[in-house]
Amino acid sequence: MSILSIRKLSKTYQSGSRKLTVLENVNIDIKEGEMIAIVGPSGSGKTTLLGLCAGLDSGTEGSVVLNGHPLEKLNEDQRASVRNKDVGFIFQNFQLLPTLTALENVMVPLELKKRKDAKEKALELLEKVGLKDRATHYPTQLSGGEQQRVSIARAFANEPKILFADEPTGNLDTETGEMIEKLIFDLNKEKGTTLVLVTHDLELAAKTQRIIHIKGGKIQEDAHA
Amino acid sequence: MPMPDFNWILKMAIRDFRKNLSRLLLFVSSIVVGIAALVAISSFGENLVKDIDNQAKELLGADLVLENNKPLGEQQVDSMAIQIASEVNFASMVAFPQTGASRLTQVRALEGDFPFYGKLETIPASGDADFRSGGQKALVEKTLMAQFNAEVGDSIKVGALSFVIVGELQKVPGQTGITATVAPAVYIPLEYLEGTGLVQYGSRVEYNRYLQFTPETDVEALIKPFEDQWEIDRVDADTVEDRKRSTGRSFGNLSNFLSLVAFIALLLGCVGVASAVNVFVKEKLASVAVLRCLGVASRDVLLIYLSEIMVMGLVGAVLGSFLGTLLQFVLPVVFSDFLPVEVTVGISWKSVAFGIITGLFVSVLFALLPLLKVRNVSPMATLRPETADSTLIKDPVRWLVMLGILLFIFGFSWYLLKQVTWAVGFTGFVLVAFGALWGVGNLIMWAVRKFLPISLSYPWRQALANLYRPNNQTISLIATIGLGTAMISTLFFLQNQLLEEARFADKEDQPNMLMFDIQTAQLDAVRGRVTNRKMRIIQEVPIVTMNLNEINGIDKRENEELPDEENYSRWLYNREFRVTYRDTLISSETLTSGDLIPLGARGDSIFVSLEKGFGEGNGLKIGDELEFNVQGRPIKTYIGSFRDVKFNQVSTNFLVLFPNGVLEQAPKFHVIITKTKNDREAADVQSEIVREFPNISIINLGTIVETLEDILGKISFVIQFMAFFSIATGLLVLISSLIISKYQRMRESILLRTLGASSSIVRLINTLEYFFLGSLASLSGILLSFMATFLLGEFVFNMDFSLAWKEGLVIYLALTGLTIVLGWLNGRRIINQPPMEILRGNG
Structure with a gap:
């Protein structure tokens, strides 16, 4: 069963009098629990595709159905609600809220779900990523790797059906990057989450079950491992 | 959409608040002074009304x-x-x-x-x-x-x-x-x-x-039966109630006018709030995008930041009200020369509540304008930060907020001024003043951008370019400091010009001494005393007193019976006219319509000339018939012309001018206008005439200038006191904007120093930037005040405009210097630390 179904998806930007097509007629089906990587050079449209899949933006044409929700028919706030229920994010630049502590950052998705045990659950997740003792630290007091670990804990907090990761190791050194990769894959396996990874790191992509090559806004290859 | 979860919104607001407390405090600091002024004036007004009520009998001294x-x-x-x-x-x-x-x-x-x-x-x-x-x-x-x-x-x-x-x-x-x-x-x-x-x-x-x-005794009832007779006899009756009403009314007007001045300071503060929140919001856009990504509804994001602003608005308003309550203890001292009663001071809870509600309301209203941006932030900005800053020109809610601000300004001024037309005028004034400063600011920025010479040395170019860096507050600073400067410099310029005008009158060919109440029998002797001292008699004017019997055949009693829209002012029938006669105009007069018609030129009709403002203001036209009562003898005349009279010269000016040949035989007294060489001669001739002819009164220009200086000094002290609020608000906005932009400056400074710029270059760039900022703000204000002085001089005071460049220069130097000093104080820590310290976040 598809957790994410993309049909004839295109995205065009208007730049003055010029039309710029960044995605063209993309069709993808992703099964529940699948781990896939979207790879391609800079400017190929992979981040745009990720944004559209996660309902962060809407396409110019085509449809995206995420866990049964046709995203193009929902308004921004309805899409936000879908994101809160079904989606987790890991960003290249971590995107932690600077005014919140590590613990509070992880608590946000749980609180939005009105979970009474938000704090306990968040602490449990921080323990899993090895940062329980840094729970009260603010993002600026954490190293890059630590920030990304908080971000992973936050991404898994709402037990998402699908996790989107945009260059999760792009801002980290090799050693830390490997540790983060391991954490993501381990947690993903443990929770049975679907993973959509955007990267230009072919080594990292090779660790997934399926690689979609994208270039000039079009899918060049969709290969299963 | 489900109901917002206020518990969670509040929790998030409090979390965000911890890290932003000091910065948010800066935002609201801008409104503290305005609210303080408003509460102080309002409390003072309340107490004044109470005191006028309690001391009404002392105001009149009798029943x-x-x-x-x-x-x-x-x-x-x-x-x-x-x-x-x-x-x-x-x-x-x-x-x-x-x-x-x-x-x-x-x-x-x-x-x-x-x-x-x-x-x-x-x-x-x-x-x-x-x-x-x-x-x-x-x-x-x-x-x-x-x-x-x-x-x-x-x-x-x-x-x-x-x-x-x-x-x-x-x-x-x-x-x-x-x-x-x-x-x-x-x-x-x-x-x-x-x-x-x-x-x-x-x-x-x-x-x-x-x-x-x-x-x-019920005095009002007691005098009722006599009022008609007193009206006929031109007796004016004043009771305690009358005096209470008129004093209460004039001080009500004064307190409302002062509240308007305080309101302007508050509005300046509001611009500061909007500008600071704008920067705050820009810095929050990334966090907003993350929250949207995590599934927070746009309304809830807005509510998180709005609740922070509301709390700070409340803090600012309470702080302002507290300061205002303290400040009102000073007001009776400031206004002592204008108060007819002893004013008590005390907490007016009504004014405090008024201040708190107003402060909270304006801070939310003005903060909403930039805050609305967060509603439109796309979650996509987490992946592409450049998409975060959205424009709001098309957002209808933003237009609604702008309309709300306009309605608020109008409503508030209406509440204070009680007249729709005045409120519209005030709202228009605020729009024009802010619009003008905004226009000047934009024009200067455009000019800097367009004509920035590439040949300038790097520090100069960088400093000028900083004025339009992203998140700059150049325009808001020009508006706030500019308006404060404009208010205070207009006052200085006008005061100086009025005094200059009076002093200027003392030049060679201008008269500087006026002797009046000279009886006909004394005329030759007085003339002799003047000419004996080799002083020239510049004007010798006979004056006849008279009343007006009828206007176009309508006498006083008939006029009373006419409906309000048809009758003439009662004042016309009651006043005593002092009239002279001649067939020529003097230098202070110009004919605006009709002709100066000598006696006999058109049959035996007598044609008089009326001062334009007086004639037109009372609905009189050329050709209207006026019957005067000259010492019991009726004289029928017609209006032959209107004259424009310049009243700011030492000369006798008349509302009504008769032709020669009519009043020569009527009982009269005389005025002699002369010119003394110096103060010593003025004092000598004055004491000689007064000693010999005690009934003759003398005014010399020296006394006029002295009195004028004294009065202007007293008035300007009050206005300066009120303008201080605007200047103080402008400075607070300046300080807060410097602190807010500190982080941005820090980053720029690090970059420059990493690229090898020495501390002195960074310091020079910063100093030049503050110099430009201070210059632009103060020059815009001074420019606006020159315009205001010119318009007031032209249309209100009827005097020639002279450019007060010396005073302007002093104001310019003071404000620009202050901006540079504040900028230095704010930036000295950044410059003195090694770049790595700041990069590590220890700075």
């Missing part, structure tokens, strides 16, 4: 005052009073024989125990009782005593008689410090008035009768 310009004679109400006092008052020269100096004063010849309520406060305290114990004694206003170095025990000469000063007047019930400056009073016993020989033909004398009734 009823009757006034006329001829002796009042027996009145029926006299028999109903338990106490009666009489006063005859008029302007006259009073000489101080010890120094030989003399000055025009208000002589009050008093009989009886007036004031019945309150008392004449004197030094020594026994002065009042001593004055009333009989003999040739006088009480003299403290300003006069100070001017002539007189002491109690000295004597003064009033007309033909000398009086011993037994007390220095400190306070007279119902009289303000300003009245004492313009017309300082000298009290003498009424029984000696005749002996002074001062009441002669042409003297403008006012006869007052003060009456006191038993406490239970």
Whole structure:
């Protein structure tokens, strides 16, 4: 069963009098629990595709159905609600809220779900990523790797059906990057989450079950491992 | 959409708040001064109304005052009073024989125990009782005593008689410090008035009768039956209720006007709030995008930041109200010269509540304008940060907020001014002033951008370019500091120009001394005294007093019966006209319509010329028939022309001008206008004439300039005090904007120093940037004030505009210097630390 179904998806930007097509007629089906990587050079449209899949933006044409929700028919706030229920994010630049502590950052998705045990659950997740003792630290007091670990804990907090990761190791050194990769894959396996990874790191992509090559806004290859 | 989870919103707001507390405090600091001013003025107004109510009897000094310009004679109400006092008052020269100096004063010849309520406060305290114990004694206003170095025990000469000063007047019930400056009073016993020989033909004398009734008397009802007769006899009756109403009204207006000035300071603060929140929001856009990504609804994101602003708005408003309550203790001192009553101070809870609600409301209203941006932030900005900053031009809610702001300004000014047209005018003024400053700011920025010469050295180019860096607050600083500067410099410029105008009149060919109330029999002798000193008689003007009987055949009684829209002002029939006659215009006059028609030019009709403003203001037209009553003899005339009269010269100016050949035989008195070479000669001739002809009054330009300086000093102190609020707000906005932009400057500074710029280069760039910022803001304000001074001079004061560049330069240097110093204080830590310290986040 598809957790994410993309049909004839295109995205065009208007730049003055010029039309710029960044995605063209993309069709993808992703099964529940699948781990896939979207790879391609800079400017190929992979981040745009990720944004559209996660309902962060809407396409110019085509449809995206995420866990049964046709995203193009929902308004921004309805899409936000879908994101809160079904989606987790890991960003290249971590995107932690600077005014919140590590613990509070992880608590946000749980609180939005009105979970009474938000704090306990968040602490449990921080323990899993090895940062329980840094729970009260603010993002600026954490190293890059630590920030990304908080971000992973936050991404898994709402037990998402699908996790989107945009260059999760792009801002980290090799050693830390490997540790983060391991954490993501381990947690993903443990929770049975679907993973959509955007990267230009072919080594990292090779660790997934399926690689979609994208270039000039079009899918060049969709290969299963 | 489900209901917002307020618990969670509040929790998030509190979390965000912890890290932003000091910065958010800066946002609201801008409104503190405005709210403080508003609460102080409002509390002061409340207390003033209460005090006027409580001290109403002391304001009048009696239960009823009757006034006329001829002796009042027996009145029926006299028999109903338990106490009666009489006063005859008029302007006259009073000489101080010890120094030989003399000055025009208000002589009050008093009989009886007036004031019945309150008392004449004197030094020594026994002065009042001593004055009333009989003999040739006088009480003299403290300003006069100070001017002539007189002491109690000295004597003064009033007309033909000398009086011993037994007390220095400190306070007279119902009289303000300003009245004492313009017309300082000298009290003498009424029984000696005749002996002074001062009441002669042409003297403008006012006869007052003060009456006191038993406490239970309803004075309004008591005087009802007599009002018609008093109307006919032109007797003016003033009761405690009348005085309470008129004083309450004028001080209500004053307090509302001052509230408007405070409101302007508040509006400036609001611009500061909007500008600071704008920067705050821009810095929050990334967090907003993350929250949206995590599934927070846009409304809830807005509510998180709005609740922070509301809490800070409340803090600012409470702080402002507290400061305002303290500040009102100072106001009675500031306004002491204008107050006819003793003002008590105390907390006015109504004003405090008014301040808190207003502060909270404006901070939310003005913060909403930039805050609305967060609603439109796309979650996509987490992946592509450049998509975060959205424009709001098309957002209808933003337009609604703008409309709300306009309605608020209009509504608030309407509440204060009570008149729709004035409120529209004020709203228009605010729009034009802000619009002008915004326009000037934008124009300058555009010019800098467009014409920034590439040949300039790097620090200059960088400093100029910083003015339009992203998140710059150049425009908001120009608006706030500019408006504050404009207010205070307009005041300075106007004050200087008025004084300049008066001093300028003292040039070679201009007259500088005016002698009036000269009786026909004295004319030759006075003329002789003047010409003996080789002084030129520049003008010799005969003056005839008269009243108006009929206008176009309508007499006073008929006019009373006409409906309001058809009748003429009652004042026209009641006033006494002082008229001269000649067939030519003088230098201060220009004909605006009609012709100056000599007698006999058109049959035997008499054509008079009216001052334009007076004639048109009273609905009179060329050709209208006016019948004057000249000492009992009716004279029918027609309006032949209107003249524009420049009233700011030392000369006699008249509302009505007769042609030669009509009034020559009527009883009259004369005015002589002359020119003295210097102050010494002015003093000599003045003392000679006053000694010989005590009934003649003399005004010399020196005295006018002195009085003008004194009055302007008092008024400008009050206005400066009020303008201070705007300047203080402007400075707070400046300080907060410098602190807010500190992080941005820090990053720029690191980059520059990493690239190898020395501390001195960074310092130079920063100094130049503050110099440009201060210059732009103060120059915009000064430019606006030059325009305002020109317009006020042209249309209100009728004087030529002179560019007060020296004063402008001082204001410019002071404000620019202040901006540079504040900038240095703010930036010194950044410059003195090594770049790595800051990069590590320890800075």
